Amino acid sequence: MKSQFLSLFSGALLLSQDVVAQVASPLGGPSPPAKKVWVYRRWAGANYACKCYAGDSCWPSGKDWQSLNTTVGGNLRVNLPPGAPCYNTFQGPLGNVSTFNAAQCASVTAGFPSEQYQIELPAAGLWTYFTNDTCRPTTNPAESCTLGYYPTLVITAKTVGHIQAGINFARENNLRLVVRNTGHDFLGRSVGWGALVINTHGFQDISLTNSWGGAGGYSGSAITVGAGVQAFTALGRLNALRPPKIMVTGECATVGVAGGLPQGGGHGPWTNQQGFLADTALEFKVITADGILRTTNANTNSDLFWGLRGGGPATFAVIVSASYRTFDDPVSTGITLEINLSQTPNATLFWKAITAFTGYSNYFVDNGIYVYYELGTMGQNLHVQPFVGIGKTVAQLQAIVKPLFDDLKAIGVPYTTTTKTFSTFYDLYRDMFETEVAGQSALTGGWTIGKEDIRVNNTGVVNAFKTILDNGSFMVGHMWNAGYGLPATRWNESSVNPRFRSVSNKLITLVPVSGNAPLAEKAAAQRKLTYVIDGALKAAAPNGAAYINEADPYIPNWQEVFWGTNYPALLNLRKKWDPSSVFYAVSTPGTEAWEQIEYGTRLCKKV
Template identity: 55%
Template sequence: MSPSLRTLLLAASFVPAALARITVRNDPDPEAEADSLDALDFSDAAAPLALTRPGGVHYACKCLPGESCWPSAQKWNTLNATVNGRLRVHIPPGAVCHSSFQGPFGTVNTYDPVKCAEATANWSNEQWHVEQPGSNLWTYFTNDTCRPTTNPSDACTLGYYGVYVIMANKKQHVKAGIDFARRNNIRLIVRNTGHDFIGRSTGYGALIINMHGFQDITWTDNYKGPGSYKGGAVTIGAGVQANTILAQGHAKNPPRVVVTGECPTVGISGGFIQGGGHGPWTTLKGFSADNVLSFEAITASGKYVTANEKKNPDLFYALKGGGPASFAVILSTTMKTFTDLPSAGATLYINTTHTFDPDVIWEGTKIFHKWSNHFVDNGLYAYYEILPFTLRVRPWVAIGKTKAQLDSILQPMIDELDAAGIPYDFESKAFPTFYDLYVDLFEPEAAGESALTGGWMFNHHDVATNNDGIIEALKTATAPRSDLFGIIVGHLFNPGYGAPISNSATHPAWRNATDFVITVLPVPAGSSLAQKADLQDVLTNVVDEGLRSASTSGCTYVNEADPYQPNWQSAFWGSEYPKLRALRAKWDPLGVFYAVSTPGTEKWEVIDYGTRLCKRLPAPGPSTGQ
């Protein structure tokens, strides 16, 4: 190991929060904004690494640590200086519970009993993971490496985490990271919160750009364009989370809201909005992506761009639901705001406090779901969970409605539950604003678990004509095999309610949606590669196949579904996909950005046991030697 790299790596204790910082010079002046593709230049990109694997399969691959193409210590130190000493060697957050971390650059002592106690106590805390440099909130796609332990001698390795992290808080830092990855053929990961079900926030051998430091929020009462919209707006930095923007909006007079996710730790800009972004306001106002007015971003060529209706409108369209980490890195997003309204909420529980008969619980679930078209057609949103012996609907959200109005909407379902003799607990409440409802009725989610995630959308026709079939599919998802159990997380909403025309890249089928279901299949600790492959097969071909067979929608959600399902292009984007694939080739022709199952990634694979990112090449033709 060279002295300069050793200085970078070993100047501190290797606890992530205390890694070495080197400040050498100030940021250079920002480059001029590029108005069109003509200003983009990829001529400085490094050539990919050519590899051939058994069977004569040829690949063009990203470079990995230890290979001759890996950047020198001097290059990494120069990058660290360029980003004002904000480059970190990435150590998994549980390393503080282990005697040592066996990383790509050697073994380092990491045990710290105080920090271990903190990590152990917070392992299920989403916000704690968000604040770590590169943690993934759900651990399956990290290879479940280096978790907190009571035995410090347990092995701790990097797993599928990235190697370095830039803790960016200026746009120049982001540009430096993109440029470095492009010029050195390094896999690049863009991470905001790590709120990621399917492994797009982590990757073996990668340089991570952590965007959580972009926390600026600017409100305006009268957006002046471009475009015809003239109402209230807010510009949100890439790292701002739902709880922050909603709390700040609530403090305004009158209170303001934006379309966020239901989970308070989700970041708004970035992967959430690039996947579409759904939440409690979606039935009334569409996806978050439908409400974007403008983006500030950096392209794969390292150019600063504005994307809106007038400037780079094709990029504007693609960033609104066209796939995370695919077209550019979002620095900030300007969105429409809305006046918060008095609201009503309700909860329903059917569980073992009422009955131990699963048939009774499933009959109650069937009745609840039968009325889901009725709920969304009356402007409601609902979040529900199905677990063993449990249906939890918490909450229904009725924005702009009174408790009496909500009760009236829900009464037909209540009457049917009563007529069927289904025991339950039901409660409804009035709130002065949606924000008050949000704080009271939405619950924190837990991080730190290992699971595979799938999902599917049921439309109005599915619910109206095949509710029994949907319930049978949900039963399969919760018990796909005698040795397995699953969990259902459902969301009743319709982005087409009152706004049936999409202005984003999201799948057109969403405009007739009723229920989006997430399927969760837990992965036991220490599972072998064969066991993981078996569970993936169960998820794709048993759990989600049952959902697909019960539906006519042909649609699922980009950020919360099985990325390895057949025909993911059509399932995620439908008729929008050919346009998105062409735009990916335009804005990122070399694949500087990568996230699984996003436009234009058909030829990309992660080979060598989940480590090496490569583009599969056509077999060379026969030699025409002289």
């Protein structure tokens, strides 16, 4: 397979085009301006100007791709879907490749449900809906394996110069560009039909300091991480210090902590204490759309620094490294709660219990408690794992949750619970938070519930929950308030939606649907998510908002629900830092004119 793979890259590419475009600068810096070539299409009664794709006359020649490959140290590869070794032939846009390999097929079949396995692949998406669910592992190698909505080529970047070369090449040749670190994305932003990917997962450097000496007026401890560093690695390094330290991360340990996480905001178990990950950022090293490496902090490129902290992933620049505040890691306690309708078939009592649970949302976050829960994953059940008391003893956390448990007893709903305490939050994090899986296909939505909504309409919120479960969906919940532990004077330092400072319950909604389902079925699932499931939440909680990393990208009025009053400033930043729209992620500032036409393939703008 390797020899054919290399032949495809060096041979078929050279024969595929006769148009020579300008080659990226071998020094990695900005290249001379080149005339941008568009592909004009008509779709659904409208005219579009589109990016260049394989088969278009403006697609770079094989000579150009070989020059780029030399510039990036031989790290440019034709992309194969993860399941390709299970098929006799991969039928790609650049030619066919014989791909079957029994040992590799066994490996990918076993690893496909593993997040970390897929993260280590060059261009996989951990959730497969937006890949078109093509070329999954199979036991029938005679089946068809095509590219689906996966990217066409990948640069596995090892240096800053490799990233610069990829950005310059995409800009000069008008290619769709995808920046991919872990592929840990619900909205399909780590993949894209026919795109060139820059994979930054190889940037694994970590440095620690007890005294930050950079901009921003902060002088405490800090961590600087490369773009590819994941939460479990960063937290492990911090925990090894004496005394141990901690940083804000997401709930899932495999998420990268530089890149899409802070650009979306970055919520997690420490959000009650310190706000979002974006709120703790001290500095970013980034490469902007012109291919230039820049430092951004409170003093240098401060407008860009503000936008990178919550203003949308893949919007303004590629993050190469990020520096964050770190904190002392205290004794922490966790409590689990399980309510299952199979133990009490009385649905009325079950929903009374859920009403009591959600009614305590404000109370929990006002006491600094983070709550992670799932509702409806196995029918009608509530699975809380865990209530998190950072800096709380067993007695303190139990006293906080006692009113809820007293209510459950009064309602007469049976439940089970466990309590554990740890010397650090890191130990709790490793022990009590459950491992997530990859390889599943679903549409993802979500909404946050405002504290005012809980105060005045908790019953309406619970009725929305009923609607969600009745329509075959389920929810993942996170109770936090991003303004509780962060002084109000610092709320506007980042560009996250100001409404997140006054919420108490954030939900992810999911509608299972295959990525290769018939178009009508996919459209029906999207309508259900947008207008029935998330629509019920929006109606019940008008003071809420949507979180860009875990929401329906096709939600109406996305500018307002994702960023609120910050959107106009973010739009202006996009016009300043990426006027040619080199970067793209669905429903992010400045993408109003862009669509993926022709059944979700070509990225184009209306003309």
